[in-house]
Amino acid sequence: MQLRHLAYFVAVADEKSFTRAADSLGVSQPTLSKQILALENSLGTRLLVRARAGVELTSAGEALLPHAQRILIEAENATRSVHEVASLQRGRVRMGATPSMVEGLLAPVLRQFRAEHPAIDLEVHEAGSRDLTAELSTGRIDLALLIVPLASQIPDLETAVVYTERLVLASPAEADMPDQMDVAELEDLPLVMFREGYDLRDVTFRACHAAGFEPRLSVEGGEMGSVLRFVESGLGHAVVPDIVMGTRTGLRRTRLENPPLSRSIAVAHRPLDTLPLAARAFRAVLVEALEG
Structure with missing residues (x-):
């Protein structure tokens, strides 16, 4: 053979x-x-x-x-x-992340790593946590930022929580919304919903069901960018990570309480000693930036 x-x-x-x-x-x-x-x-x-x-x-x-x-x-x-040489003069890092992390977390880390290792090629795969887990298991990417716990356990996949992010309600900028509201109050709002497979969809449905109601959907099936644009256009509201709200002037943020919603982000990869040198170096920069 x-x-x-x-x-x-x-x-x-x-x-x-x-x-x-x-x-x-x-x-x-x-x-x-x-x-x-x-x-x-x-x-x-x-x-x-x-x-x-x-x-x-x-x-x-x-x-x-x-x-x-x-x-x-x-x-x-x-x-x-x-x-690859020990000084990392060449190599490639294949990094995966969900759309919200690409938009809110990853760019500064990529910039820092590029400044420290300008000869290393960077390749970003943007997808949902389930798809990224599959890409890790088949070796298409070296490491990824995923939402944990994972929907399925993959043998030999190592994860370490590096960041906890708050989820908030995004509404059109002109909407008359309070600064804070209970999850139960989502019952009266039309929601823009992510596509199947998005962990934010699962989080929203679980929170609504725990509060005793079925969410009312105005539009569903979108990725992060399209969901935010639909909300900006006045089609409804959406539960999103707080980190995506910073540059969105067309959106209004409302904190969700009773209970507050959050999710844990982990860096995931195959056993560390099997990763290429460039991927290990990138992981070190990533963990330091997010945990710091």
Whole structure:
């Protein structure tokens, strides 16, 4: 079994097509088929079968896939680490964060890290916590700022809480709203709601249900930017992190009490000693900035 065989196998499993996998790898389809056959022969079993809808994994292929993905991730990390020098003159950090954290927390950290390590490439993935957790598990990103507790536990994923943020009610600037209100008073307000999978959606629904009512939705399905714009346009109100309100002159902030709403933010990554040097250096700057 060779790394090349595993890379070809994972490509076919991802694309569900020998033709598309060959194109993505830059090899001919006969070459790809030959390498897959060599892998199957070395293991003594079929891994892939052709079906009407495309290529499907056999049960043996399904068992091999997560191991193959992990091996390729570790091989890539090893290669990256070898090419990095101790003084961090080169390298890349693949960082994930939710939209509110990108807008409210991450930019100053990126600026500080760039000033200290100008030769390190920075790559930001903006998504919800569930999607970022999946990207961490498959090795597409090195570390991420996530909302905890996580909806599902991922083996070997380490988390450390670095920040607790207050949630507030965002309303149109012209709305006649108090500076403070109880969560129960949300019952009378039309709410702009985030899409499925957003932890802010879950937090809002849980708070409303705990107060004994079903929230009344005016618009739903948005990302952070669109939700804030909908509120600015007068379509309703939204429960959002306080950190996104600072530069929004078209919004009015109301503190939520009884109970106050907050959420914990953690930096998450695979075991620290497996991270590339650049990612470890970025984590140190990130933790210092947020905990300080």
